[in-house]
Amino acid sequence: xxxxxxxxxxxxxGLDKKALQHYFVQIGEKPYRAEQILKWIHVxxxxxxxxxxxxxxxxRQKLADTAxxxxxxxxxxxxxxxxxxxxxxxxxxxxxxxxxxxxxxxRGTLCISSxxxxxxxxxxxxxxxxxxNRNLTSAEIISQLWIAARHLSASNGVHDHAITNVVxxxxxxxxxxxxxxxxxxxxxxxxxxxxxxxxxxxxxxxGVIPALSQLRAASDVSxxxxxxxxxxxxxxxxxxxxxxxxxxxxxxxCRQYFSDDRRSIVMEYVxxxxxxxxxxxxxxxxxxxxxxxxxxxxxxxNPFPHTSYQRSKTETxxxxxxxxxxxxxNTTVRKTRxxxxxxACGQLVxxxxxxxxxxxRYLRKHQSSHASSIHTEN
Ligand code: SAH
Numbered sequence: 001x002x003x004x005x006x007x008x009x010x011x012x013x014g015l016d017k018k019a020l021q022h023y024f025v026q027i028g029e030k031p032y033r034a035e036q037i038l039k040w041i042h043v044x045x046x047x048x049x050x051x052x053x054x055x056x057x058x059x060r061q062k063l064a065d066t067a068x069x070x071x072x073x074x075x076x077x078x079x080x081x082x083x084x085x086x087x088x089x090x091x092x093x094x095x096x097x098x099x100x101x102x103x104x105x106x107r108g109t110l111c112i113s114s115x116x117x118x119x120x121x122x123x124x125x126x127x128x129x130x131x132x133n134r135n136l137t138s139a140e141i142i143s144q145l146w147i148a149a150r151h152l153s154a155s156n157g158v159h160d161h162a163i164t165n166v167v168x169x170x171x172x173x174x175x176x177x178x179x180x181x182x183x184x185x186x187x188x189x190x191x192x193x194x195x196x197x198x199x200x201x202x203x204x205x206x207g208v209i210p211a212l213s214q215l216r217a218a219s220d221v222s223x224x225x226x227x228x229x230x231x232x233x234x235x236x237x238x239x240x241x242x243x244x245x246x247x248x249x250x251x252x253x254c255r256q257y258f259s260d261d262r263r264s265i266v267m268e269y270v271x272x273x274x275x276x277x278x279x280x281x282x283x284x285x286x287x288x289x290x291x292x293x294x295x296x297x298x299x300x301x302n303p304f305p306h307t308s309y310q311r312s313k314t315e316t317x318x319x320x321x322x323x324x325x326x327x328x329x330n331t332t333v334r335k336t337r338x339x340x341x342x343x344a345c346g347q348l349v350x351x352x353x354x355x356x357x358x359x360x361r362y363l364r365k366h367q368s369s370h371a372s373s374i375h376t377e378n
Contacts, residue, residue: 009066009067009068010023010066010067010068011067011068011069011070011137011139012037012041012063012067012068012069013041013047013069013070013071013139013142013143013146014137014138014139014140014141014142014180014183014184015138015183016138016183016184016186016187016190017034017035017038017186017190017192017193018186019183020033020034020037020038021034023067027062027066029059033055033059035192036052036054036055037052037055038187038190038192038193039192039193040052041069041146041193042142042146042187042190042192042193042194043192043193045146045149045150045153046069047069047070047071048069049061049063049064049067049069050064070092070139071139071143071146071147072089072090072091072092072097072140072143072147073089073090074087074088074089074090074147074151075088075089075090075096076088077151078341078343079341080337080338080339080340080341080343081340082337082338083102083103084100084101084102084103084337084338084341084343085100085101085103085148085151085152085343086098086099086100086101086338086341086342086343087099087100087144087147087148087151088350088351089143089144089147090351091116091136091140093353094351094353095116095133095134095350095351095352095353096350096351096352097113097116097136097140097144097170097171097350098113098170098171098343098348098349098350099111099112099113099144099147099148099170100170100338100343100348101148101152101163102337102338107164107165107200108152108162108163108164108165109163109164109165109166109167110144110145110148110163110165110166110167111166111167111169111170111345111348112141112144112145112166112167112168112170113136113141113144113170113171113172113348113350114135114136114141114168114170114171114172114173114174114177114180114181115132115133115134115135115136115171115172115173115174115176115177116132116133116134116135116136116171116172116350116352116353117130117131117132117133117171117172117350117352117354117356118130118132118171118172118173119132119173119176119356120173120176120206120239120240120241121240121358122206122226122228122238122239122240122241123237123238123239123240123309124228124238124270124272124301124307124309126304126307126347126348126349127171127172127348127349127350128358129304129306129349129358129359129362130171130349130350130352130354130358130359131352131354131355131356131357131358131359131360132352132354132355132356132358133352133353133354133355134355135172135176135177135180136172136177136180137180138180138181138182138183138184141180141181141184142183142184142187142188144170145163145166145184145187145188145194148163149162149163149194163194163196164196164200165196165200165201165202166188166194166196166200166201166202167201167202167204167224168181168202168203168204169202169204169224169345170348171348171349171350173205173206173208174203174204174205175203175205175208175211175212175215176208176211178211178214178215178218181203182215182218182219185201185203185219185221186219188201188221189201189219189220189221198219198220198221198222199222200222201221201222202221202222202223202224202266203215203219203221203222203223203224204223204224204225204226204268205223205224205225205226206225206226206239206241207225207226207239207241207242207245207250207253208241208245209245209249209250209253212253212254212256212257213253213256213257216257216263222263222264222266223257223263223265223266224265224266224267224268224297225250225254225265225266225267225268226239226268226270227267227268227269227285228268228269228270228276229242229276229281230247230276230281230282230284230285230287230288231247231284232246232247234275234276234281235247238270238272238275238276247288251288251289251292254292254294255292258292258293264293264294264295265292265293265294265295266294266295266296266297267289267294267295267296267297268297268299269285269296269297269298269299270299270300270301270345271298271299271300271301271311271312271316271317271320272301272309272310272311272312273301273309273310273311273312273313273316274310274312275309277312277316277317277320279319279320279323281320282320282323282324283323285324286323286324286327286329289329294329295329295330295331295332296324296329296330296331296332297331297332297333297334298317298320298321298331298332298333298334299333299334299345300312300317300333300334300336302336302339302344302345302347304342304347304349306362306363306366317333318333321333
């Protein structure tokens with residue numbers, strides 16, 4: 001029998017425990033091998049079957065012939081002055097994605113991507129302006145954690161920089177890629193892999209309603225919803241997905257999400273100067289969220305080239321927060337990190353081979369308006 005060509009090799013990196021057990025049974029091995037391999041790959045960071053010393057030589061060879069542990073290539077990495085670390089990862093098809101690590105005193109958060117670009121085109125988000133190419137595979141999603149964990153444990157005394165939290169707040173909309181996101185979430189929580197607490201793994205969504213109940217049924221991770229506006233008119237403009245899934249339906253889905261008292265949701269709200277940050281908006285928000293057990297996270301807007309939005313003033317954010325606090329909502333303001341390396345929320349762009357031509361249109365529009373403003377000044 002000829003060996004399988006490399007193209008047909010299974011990438012074990014993206015398989016969760018169940019899928020790995022299935023794989024081992026298929027190749028005539030015992031399912032408990034799955035836990036051994038998970039540990040080698042995800043705890044020890046090993047990507048060479050021949051280094052897996054508690055596995056017999058013949059099985060190691062069999063694995064090397066039929067499977068691979070393949071990660072994207074680190075094209076570039078950069079550390080910001082505040083300790084934030086960004087990786088640009090090149091995928092096998094030439095697309096690039098970004099991953100960011102944010103160290104804090106008591107935790108380390110890795111922000112990972114779920115798609116190459118994003119189809120949703122939220123008006124204030126730089127990723128959206130890059131257009132969209134494709135969903136990431138589960139191997140490409142978990143690779144981001146694998147690469148970051150390996151890098152951080154090699155370069156530091158591990159403990160002060162270890163990854164304790166993962167947020168799916170990088171490029172893309174995770175709930176539009178649930179089939180590949182779910183196995184990656186399983187690996188994050190699995191004690192034989194990353195063993196993260198379910199409270200410390202967060203999926204952030206712009207509100208893909210049908211996928212919310214699927215996520216709820218399949219995983220215990222935490223949920224964040226990108227709300228950003230308290231009424232449909234404004235939300236249609238900021239988050240175009242709202243035209244498909246308007247606020248009343250989204251709120252209903254969120255109420256169902258935590259109906260069994262186990263879960264709570266973080267509502268994310270980007271603070272855009274003179275757009276959504278007035279006391280009137282705060283009051284509308286309070287009314288919208290009435291009776292819901294939510295935490296509100298205010299995100300100061302992070303600018304990117306050609307955007308017309310500006311960050312709300314610090315006093316405005318504080319006044320907005322005070323109104324929400326007085327109404328009984330636990331409200332925090334997200335610290336902006338990694339700005340000097342364009343690693344802050346909404347600034348991740350990677351390198352997207354755009355299939356939507358949105359990026360081209362965006363640049364054309366802004367180049368022509370730039371040209372006309374120069375013309376007017378003359
Ligand atoms: N598609 C998902 C996850 C990616 S965005 C979602 O919409 O939730 C992750 C978070 O960063 C979201 O809350 C998003 O609205 C916010 N964000 C996007 N662009 C931003 C910007 N320019 N400044 C600040 N936050 C931004």
